[in-house]
Amino acid sequence: MRILLVEDARPLARSIAEGLSEEGFSVDVAHDGEEGLHLASEIAYDAIVLDRMLPLLDGLGVLRRLRAAGRRTPVLLLTALGEVHDRVEGLDGGGDDYLVKPFAFDELLARLRALVRRDHGLAQNELELGRLRLDLAARTASVDARPLDLSAKEFALLELLALEPGTTFSRTAIAARLYDEESDRDSNVIDVFVARVRRKLDAAGLGGAEVIRTVRGAGYRLDRAAARGE
Amino acid sequence: VTLRGKIVALVVGLTLAILAGLWLLLSRSWGTWSLEAVDRELLDRAGAIARRVEVEHGELELEDEDEEPAFQDPAHPYRIVGPRGAVLAARGSLPWPPPDAGREAPWTGSVDDASGRSWRVVSAAFTASGERRRGSGGEGAGEALAFAVQVAGEAAPHRALEERFRRGLLLAFAAALLVGGIGAAVLAQLSLAPLRRVAAEVDSMEAASLDRRVATAGLDPELGRVAGAFNALLARLEEAMGRQRQLVSRASHALRTPVATILTRAEVALRRDRDAAAYREALEDVAAAARESATLVAHLLTLSRLDERRGAPAREDVPLAPLAEELVRLLAPRAEEAGVALEAEVPASLALRADPAALRELVEALLDNAIRYTPRGGRAGVRAEDDREGAALTVWDTGPGIPAGERAKVLERFYRGEAAQASGQPGSGLGLAIVKAIADAHGATVALGERAGGGLEVTVAFPGRR
Numbered sequence A: 001m002r003i004l005l006v007e008d009a010r011p012l013a014r015s016i017a018e019g020l021s022e023e024g025f026s027v028d029v030a031h032d033g034e035e036g037l038h039l040a041s042e043i044a045y046d047a048i049v050l051d052r053m054l055p056l057l058d059g060l061g062v063l064r065r066l067r068a069a070g071r072r073t074p075v076l077l078l079t080a081l082g083e084v085h086d087r088v089e090g091l092d093g094g095g096d097d098y099l100v101k102p103f104a105f106d107e108l109l110a111r112l113r114a115l116v117r118r119d120h121g122l123a124q125n126e127l128e129l130g131r132l133r134l135d136l137a138a139r140t141a142s143v144d145a146r147p148l149d150l151s152a153k154e155f156a157l158l159e160l161l162a163l164e165p166g167t168t169f170s171r172t173a174i175a176a177r178l179y180d181e182e183s184d185r186d187s188n189v190i191d192v193f194v195a196r197v198r199r200k201l202d203a204a205g206l207g208g209a210e211v212i213r214t215v216r217g218a219g220y221r222l223d224r225a226a227a228r229g230e
Numbered sequence B: 001v002t003l004r005g006k007i008v009a010l011v012v013g014l015t016l017a018i019l020a021g022l023w024l025l026l027s028r029s030w031g032t033w034s035l036e037a038v039d040r041e042l043l044d045r046a047g048a049i050a051r052r053v054e055v056e057h058g059e060l061e062l063e064d065e066d067e068e069p070a071f072q073d074p075a076h077p078y079r080i081v082g083p084r085g086a087v088l089a090a091r092g093s094l095p096w097p098p099p100d101a102g103r104e105a106p107w108t109g110s111v112d113d114a115s116g117r118s119w120r121v122v123s124a125a126f127t128a129s130g131e132r133r134r135g136s137g138g139e140g141a142g143e144a145l146a147f148a149v150q151v152a153g154e155a156a157p158h159r160a161l162e163e164r165f166r167r168g169l170l171l172a173f174a175a176a177l178l179v180g181g182i183g184a185a186v187l188a189q190l191s192l193a194p195l196r197r198v199a200a201e202v203d204s205m206e207a208a209s210l211d212r213r214v215a216t217a218g219l220d221p222e223l224g225r226v227a228g229a230f231n232a233l234l235a236r237l238e239e240a241m242g243r244q245r246q247l248v249s250r251a252s253h254a255l256r257t258p259v260a261t262i263l264t265r266a267e268v269a270l271r272r273d274r275d276a277a278a279y280r281e282a283l284e285d286v287a288a289a290a291r292e293s294a295t296l297v298a299h300l301l302t303l304s305r306l307d308e309r310r311g312a313p314a315r316e317d318v319p320l321a322p323l324a325e326e327l328v329r330l331l332a333p334r335a336e337e338a339g340v341a342l343e344a345e346v347p348a349s350l351a352l353r354a355d356p357a358a359l360r361e362l363v364e365a366l367l368d369n370a371i372r373y374t375p376r377g378g379r380a381g382v383r384a385e386d387d388r389e390g391a392a393l394t395v396w397d398t399g400p401g402i403p404a405g406e407r408a409k410v411l412e413r414f415y416r417g418e419a420a421q422a423s424g425q426p427g428s429g430l431g432l433a434i435v436k437a438i439a440d441a442h443g444a445t446v447a448l449g450e451r452a453g454g455g456l457e458v459t460v461a462f463p464g465r466r
Helices: A010-022 A033-042 A059-068 A084-092 A105-119 A152-163 A171-178 A188-203 B003-050 B156-203 B221-270 B276-308 B320-338 B356-373 B418-422 B431-441
Strands: A002-006 A026-030 A047-051 A075-079 A097-100 A126-129 A132-135 A140-143 A146-148 A212-215 A219-222 B053-056 B059-062 B078-081 B087-091 B107-112 B118-127 B146-154 B316-319 B341-345 B351-354 B379-387 B390-397 B445-450 B456-463
Touching: A002 A010, A002 A033, A002 A171, A010 A026, A010 A105, A010 B221, A010 B276, A026 A033, A033 A047, A033 A059, A047 A059, A047 A105, A059 A075, A059 A084, A075 A084, A075 A105, A084 A097, A097 A105, A105 B221, A126 A152, A132 A152, A140 A152, A152 A171, A152 A188, A152 A219, A171 A188, A171 A219, A188 A212, B003 B078, B003 B107, B003 B118, B003 B146, B003 B156, B059 B087, B118 B156, B146 B156, B156 B221, B221 B276, B276 B431, B316 B320, B316 B356, B320 B341, B320 B356, B320 B379, B351 B356, B351 B456, B356 B379, B356 B390, B356 B431, B356 B456, B431 B445, B431 B456
Parallel strands: A002 A026, A002 A047, A047 A075, A075 A097, B341 B379
Antiparallel strands: A126 A132, A132 A140, A140 A146, A212 A219, B053 B059, B078 B087, B078 B146, B107 B118, B118 B146, B316 B351, B379 B390, B390 B456, B445 B456
16 A cells, blocks of 8 residues: 655654554655645555645645546545634545544554545455455455465555456556655565465465466456455 | 615605695695686676766766676676765675775775675776776866775685685695605615615625625615625625634644644554664654644743733843844854854944843844754854944844745744745744734834845844934
8 A cells, every 4th residue: 555645744744654654554755735746646646644734735735636637546634724614625625534633643544544445445444355354454364264474565465456356467556556755666576575475375275376366468466266265 | 763664754754844835835825816816807897897887967877787797697796886985786785895995906805794605805996987097097087986896706616616726736745645655665675675685695694604795786886885895894804814714723733733743753653662763763753843842832922921011011221242142152052053153243332222031032033043944054143233213133044035925924923934844844933923023012123035145134123212
């Protein structure tokens, strides 16, 4: 899951980014509205955390321009403005959720997960694909109720494929969703991750190469039938 | 009483007064005019009768009276009175006036007969030839004999006519009054309808819809002015509300951001076990945010103290040079850390008439800003000069400056310039507001400008002694 965080208070932005990274999100940080708008227009984020009061272009301006440009990325507005009319203005301006500063970090996490989940049409944090089961909140996966020992990035990979089973993701697309702008991105490393996840699925008794199929020349996709063990 | 009621009452009252006056005038004039007509007719009859009177052998005689209808008309009694009161001819019995009435000019009057009927009577003097005595005179002067002809006509028909006229007039006036009243009501309704529309529009407005305006299209100029004045008021209200809202949002941003930083930093740090260096880093961030919070609270308290103070501060002559040098020395470690060289260039003789503590706060706030926003390797300082007009204290830096469009706003509370926000430097947005408040209390002005060679220059001009 790749998240854009637009927040001008740098220590706060640093804390949020660190917390989110530790929860398996890859996070890009922008410190003003224009940079935020630029990043949000260039990169397909899973969600955007957007402060209302920003230098150069305020959060509402960023949001309106994004929506005007047809971007439907879920946006969580983060703000010091807690009045009813502020919230209404934010939500009417195209925001999907609203969190007033100061907030509990767990609530930010839960709201972000809910936004991403809803964006994929899921009603709960458990994602069940036959024998394979993912808990998006706890960030754990299991086969036949036996937990898989996955690293954060491995889980993120499996989550990405599992949220849209049947869809083929190229290596670069996967890398773009797993790594933030500052990371050294090498799409070959994706092959390494896929191999590791497949091995762990094999160990759990689910054919790794069948569940995560290689689409020659295109990338990888998750096979729903194989996940059911067929 | 409604405005409409007042308008209708006014119009009806005025109409009533005018009509009453008109009625009085007309009914009086009508009485006079119609009596004059009646009298003229009676006089004509008297003349016709008089023409039949001749002098025969020194006596008055009637001649061919059968041919004259005036003699036959029973509705008009008459009497011919000769000299010495001898009645030559008469019809009807009336309390006639004395014959010498009307000797100089025809006499007219009203009398009542025995049965109480009222009569109009004309009495005119003639000479025997049938000529009136006051006429051409002369002819047959030798035989001329004076006599009087008195003719009466019943007053009742005339009175009835007058009555009918009065009644008709009254009826017409009543109708006019009714039409006027209804007209006034309709007019009031019509002219007040836009007023009601405006009232309804204003009624439907709420605090949240201050951006709405009363539609002025199609309003009469008078009402247009009212609506215009109202719209101007709305615009001022909207602006004031906007400013208030902005202040609140800036204040909540300034107050909540450090708290959010402390909370989030601590929560994220506590989510898992970390090494000592990571905890140290987190604690440093928490401490910095807490410091920012503390500064903000201190600034707020300073401002509220300045707000509460009534009247001019207790002033004394404060030598500026030692103050500036002391502050430069105190702030030197911070300036060094930020890579900014501090300078003070104040004439030793210069003293300002000010509250020493407040002046110190003012200079410190300005120097603090200069250090905060000047990039590493830059310079900042304080200088002052005075002349007969007063003294000016300037704090300058080689930083990015403040664009002209923002210079008035940065003096507002909690407003932080774009450059200040983009710098990533923490700041309450209250420093310059404090400078402004202190300057105001001293009757001094604050002007922001561009320093020659780049950077910001804040000049506080103190008025001269009077």
